[in-house]
Amino acid sequence: MSTTQALRVAAADGLELDVARLRADFPILSREVNGKPLVYLDNAASSHMPRPVIETWEQYYTTIHSNVHRGVHTLSQLATDAFENAREKMRGFLNAREAREIIFVRGATEAINLVMHGYGRAFIGAGDEIILSAMEHHANIVPWQMLCKEKGAKLRIIPMNDAGDLLQDEYHSLFNERTKFVAITQVSNALGTINPVKEMIAYAHARGVPVLVDGAQAAPHAAVDVQDLDCDFYALSGHKMCGPTGAGVLYGKADLLNRMQPFQGGGDMILHVTFEETIYNEIPYKFEAGTPAIASVIGLGAAVDYLNGIGMNRIAAYEQRLLTYATDRISAMPGVRIIGTALHKAAVVSFAIDGVHPHDIGTVLDQEGIAIRAGHHCAQPVMQRYCVAATARASFAFYNTLDEVDALVDGIRTVQEMFS
């Protein structure tokens, strides 16, 4: 569902977010930083956990902690059930066809590396080409660069315009008989751009090319349907969607996963081992070597329940309201420039203040209790495209408020006064 559709759905059901009530679920949001109430606007880096997720984590360690898939004893079976239950929850969240298409990894970075090793090293060779976009996070650049170096393959980059929209004609013109893979982000962490990935996937598929979607910045903010997108792979990080750190997901179509090589070798990913050879386990276990982040995965399942309880369409609609308000207010400030003005955006506002280094912006705002990110956002090619070393970035979640946007605007004024 597009954001515009999501807005319509939320408006039609007449249900608003009760943000004050939701905020009460997040213990950290009531703390102070530097003597001021915390205004947390660094959600693209990592979001916070509500009580039900923290309690699930605690309950796991205090009542059922044990290793999964290995024991006949009661605790191991309970832990395995909870772990596999989280897989089923994630299947539902992404609308994957089957639970075995959900692989638990550490996060989006590991998910993309898994595809590079498991698919890329097997199916991409010398002279082949991989298409990426100009707005990828380093997690969706560096692994492919490593593969190109190893195999003698080549990266082709979809350019973007000044607003931060990918140029679709240029994308189309990159395809040729050597094109073997496309890896694109659904939402840019540095600019907020929402890319038309469904159409981009259809274009690649019409030419027989599989597509990985980096959903790290999309899955926390709108409903995702991997069957509707028809993506071949989808990567996400649990800690950006109210889950604990250490757990993320790679979705992959079962037929592709079955044809891929394992990423890591070890326990759990095998059916039978001799010194002569190993028979690998079935998916998803083939890709889950060693003891996983059990508590984090179970916590991520609780985060899925929590987000579903609010409704992803409602979250998307509310965050659009935050984005519109923040964009209107910040773009009206003299001496402040928003970087990333695409028509379809998630609630990310990257900005620059004339004559002030982004790190100074971040430091002064921190004194006001406002947490934003200042830097290259692990997207240095985006910085190069805009000829800046860094930007300041406010990124919103459903628990942020319009008052917090006002606090940010006041904070920016304080920065300007200090450096005038």
Ligand SMILES: Cc1ncc(COP(=O)(O)O)c(C=O)c1O
């Ligand atoms: C678009 C995008 N992809 C990938 C990642 C990597 O996520 P992680 O560090 O959780 O693996 C991030 C993190 O910010 C991101 O924004």
